Each structure stands twice: as structure tokens, then as C-alpha cells.
Amino acid sequence: MLTSYLDIQPEVAAALAAGHPVVALESTIISHGMPYPQNVETARRVEQVVRDNGAIPATIAIMDGRLKVGLDNDMLEALGRAGHRVTKCSRRDIPFVLAKRAMGATTVASTMIIAAMAKIRVFATGGIGGVHRGAQESFDISADLQELAQTPVAVVCAGAKSILDIGLTLEYLETQGVPVIGYQSEELPAFYTRESGFKVDYRLDSPQEVAEALRIKWDLGLAGGAVVANPIPSEFAMARADIDSAIAQALAEADEQGIKGKASTPFLLARVCELTGGNSLAANIQLVLNNAALGARIAGSL
Numbered sequence: 001m002l003t004s005y006l007d008i009q010p011e012v013a014a015a016l017a018a019g020h021p022v023v024a025l026e027s028t029i030i031s032h033g034m035p036y037p038q039n040v041e042t043a044r045r046v047e048q049v050v051r052d053n054g055a056i057p058a059t060i061a062i063m064d065g066r067l068k069v070g071l072d073n074d075m076l077e078a079l080g081r082a083g084h085r086v087t088k089c090s091r092r093d094i095p096f097v098l099a100k101r102a103m104g105a106t107t108v109a110s111t112m113i114i115a116a117m118a119k120i121r122v123f124a125t126g127g128i129g130g131v132h133r134g135a136q137e138s139f140d141i142s143a144d145l146q147e148l149a150q151t152p153v154a155v156v157c158a159g160a161k162s163i164l165d166i167g168l169t170l171e172y173l174e175t176q177g178v179p180v181i182g183y184q185s186e187e188l189p190a191f192y193t194r195e196s197g198f199k200v201d202y203r204l205d206s207p208q209e210v211a212e213a214l215r216i217k218w219d220l221g222l223a224g225g226a227v228v229a230n231p232i233p234s235e236f237a238m239a240r241a242d243i244d245s246a247i248a249q250a251l252a253e254a255d256e257q258g259i260k261g262k263a264s265t266p267f268l269l270a271r272v273c274e275l276t277g278g279n280s281l282a283a284n285i286q287l288v289l290n291n292a293a294l295g296a297r298i299a300g301s302l
């Protein structure tokens, strides 16, 4: 039975029972997306921003053979300290990590799955996985995209990083019937920058409008989630040239070292962070906080 694996923190369970807004948060961004200790500090700040914007945060991870919806401080600290030693869990990994009673960090895909089990509809993070550059050869397409096609959770993010092929990512989402909403933006943002050169399907300008579109989609029984792309605030955006050269170098190194499969995204994220001397980390932190605030406001309107 599902409930024998699912641990919903009492505060989160009470909020859900009362129809109070809840925002899901992922844990791979903590273990594999940022270095310690900034990862744990950021995770705590993100939870606070969700609260400041009127919702209850539910950070999701796998621990002690249970799917955790809502983590306490010790759990956040353990995940952040363990970093890349934690198993990065996408959809296919969940049963094995539960069976081993190991610690697992959930990606966008698996966070969506567990959020949906808990009946949470809004999830805020940094960036989604997508179609990697060179996917025509490598077949490297994140399971996040398939999940968006089937699991009813809206993912608030800052678009896709240009470690990915943004154009192909949008094509894939279109094929899968996943709406891509630009929040106060005509373009899909490219994570560190507000523009990518690629248009979104729909621009919506308020949390109410986003919530209404989501409500209609789900009322109609249309499967899957949506991407809500929220550009990084201009004051924290990076110069295109700086980030592009770091990404180009990280991609070349991944290729030389034969980094593939699930190791690819964590490797690229860590290298980009090192190569930009932490500038990208500062931008990353700010955009996650910004997405947490929007996620909370959308959850409040839903």
C-alpha cells in the first residue's frame, strides 16, 4: 500500500487536510546541484521564502525506506553534507533506493511523482532536465520531460540551462503535450539569463492566471503537468558571454572524460559553478528563491 511508504510531515499533512497551499521542493538540487554548505543554507532559505509567501514548504527526498514529504533540519543537513554520495533518484530508481533503505535525492521527475502521491500540485525548483546537446547521438533526454507529460504537478523553474539544447527541449515538450508558460515573459528563460531566443507557448502575468490555466487543464482531465518558466530577476542575471564560455568548457570536458547518463547533469552543474568562480552559484541561489516565492503564490491561488 502506498501509505506504507509515504511519510508526510505533520505540518504538511495538516496544511493539505485544511486546503492550505503547499509547495513541493526537490532534493537533487541540494545534493547534486550546489556545493555544501551553500546547498543546505539555500534549502532553508527557500523553505522560508515559501512561508513568507503564504504556503507550507515540503522538501521531498527518500530516507530510511520511506518517501519523505517535508524534511526536518537534520535531514536537510544530512543530504547536503552527503552531496554527490547520495543516490540521485529519478523515476526508475525509487523502488531500489527504498528497498535498500538508503538515502535518495529526488530529481524533478521523482519529486513530481511523490508530490502527486501526497496531492501537492505545485513544485518550485531551479531548472528542469531536458534534451541534451548532441542527443541525436547520445539519446540523453531527461526523464523529467516524460514525467511532465504524465504527472499532474506544475513545475516553477527558471527555464532550462544551456547545457541543454533548449530548442529540442521545447520540441519534445510540445510533442508530449506539456504546456510551457512564460511568467511575465515571452521567452523561455535560460536559467542564468532572462532570454534564450526561444518563445514560450503562453505568457501569463499573474499567479491567478497561472492557477486558472492549471485548474482548467486538470478539470478537463488532461494528464500531466506544466512548466512555469520564471526568469531570473535582472539584477541577478549573468552576462551571456561569461556563462556560455563556462558551459562550452564544461561540455568539452564531459566529452573528453566520457561522462554519460545520470552523471552528466551533476558533472556539468558542478563544473560550471567552479569555472565561473561561484558567480553562477550566486545567480542559482537567487533564481531558486524567486521561484519559491512564485510557487507559493500560485499554490495560494489554486
Ligand code: PSU
Residues within 6 Å of the ligand: 026, 028, 029, 030, 032, 033, 090, 106, 107, 108, 109, 126, 127, 128, 129, 130, 141, 142, 143, 144, 161, 191, 261, 262, 263, 264, 265, 266, 269
Ligand atoms: N538542472 C539544474 N539544476 C539541477 C538539476 C537540473 O539547473 O539541480 C537536477 C534536477 O534534479 C533535475 C536533474 O531533475 O538534475 C536532471 O537530471 P537528468 O538530466 O539526469 O535527468
Ligand code: MN
Residues within 6 Å of the ligand: 140, 141, 142, 143, 261, 262, 264
Ligand atoms: Mn540524462
